[in-house]
Amino acid sequence: MKNILTVRPAEERDVASIRGLIAIYAEKAIMLDRDEADIRFYLGNFVVAEADGVVRGCAAVRDFGGDLLEVRSLVVAPDFQSKGIGRALLEAIISGLSIRRSSWRLFTLTYQVDFFRKLGFEVVDRKMFPEKIWSDCSRCPKQSRCDEVALLMSSK
Numbered sequence: 001m002k003n004i005l006t007v008r009p010a011e012e013r014d015v016a017s018i019r020g021l022i023a024i025y026a027e028k029a030i031m032l033d034r035d036e037a038d039i040r041f042y043l044g045n046f047v048v049a050e051a052d053g054v055v056r057g058c059a060a061v062r063d064f065g066g067d068l069l070e071v072r073s074l075v076v077a078p079d080f081q082s083k084g085i086g087r088a089l090l091e092a093i094i095s096g097l098s099i100r101r102s103s104w105r106l107f108t109l110t111y112q113v114d115f116f117r118k119l120g121f122e123v124v125d126r127k128m129f130p131e132k133i134w135s136d137c138s139r140c141p142k143q144s145r146c147d148e149v150a151l152l153m154s155s156k
């Protein structure tokens with residue numbers, strides 16, 4: 001990438017950009033759709049990646065209590081993939097957790113298994129997670145036909 005890549009906490013002005021990024025993949029059934037009201041409500045969970053001052057990626061962390069968190073809504077704009085933006089978003093989340101918490105477990109449910117493995121996550125049995133993490137499944141068209149893979153990274 002020619003210019004500077006910045007990862008920062010999301011702000012109100014980013015809501016439409018985040019919505020646009022998620023919609024690209026929600027339309028392909030790769031991730032759950034989130035409308036602007038939902039993104040705004042959970043805005044404090046989001047980070048965005050800016051390239052050339054334009055938001056090209058985002059990710060969110062949901063806190064399930066205890067030491068369990070989920071990385072979700074991780075998206076990089078199609079024309080900006082394979083430039084290190086996904087890695088930068090995930091590494092920003094992980095370093096934020098490492099600063100704020102002595103111990104944490106970060107999981108994801110995804111089709112991008114090799115991407116997460118490359119960044120240090122390990123495939124785990126999804127049954128190890130408590131039921132409350134499935135709260136979003138009622139909104140998902142796949143529901144019991146879910147074929148996403150669970151991966152986990154834990155603090156050292």
Ligand SMILES: CC(C)(COP(=O)(O)OP(=O)(O)OC[C@H]1O[C@@H](n2cnc3c(N)ncnc32)[C@H](O)[C@@H]1OP(=O)(O)O)[C@@H](O)C(=O)NCCC(=O)NCCS
Nearest residue numbers: 025074075076081082083084085086087110112114115118
């Ligand atoms: C998955 C996604 C976030 C990756 O973002 P990205 O910016 O393209 O990835 P990066 O360029 O940061 O890649 C980091 C590393 O992972 C590798 N990688 C990226 N995508 C990969 C994939 N699908 N499979 C295997 N390796 C992958 C890269 O080669 C790179 O390796 P390197 O550091 O050795 O060169 C992006 O492809 C995306 O938005 N996909 C669609 C939405 C989606 O499925 N999100 C995940 C839902 S949880």
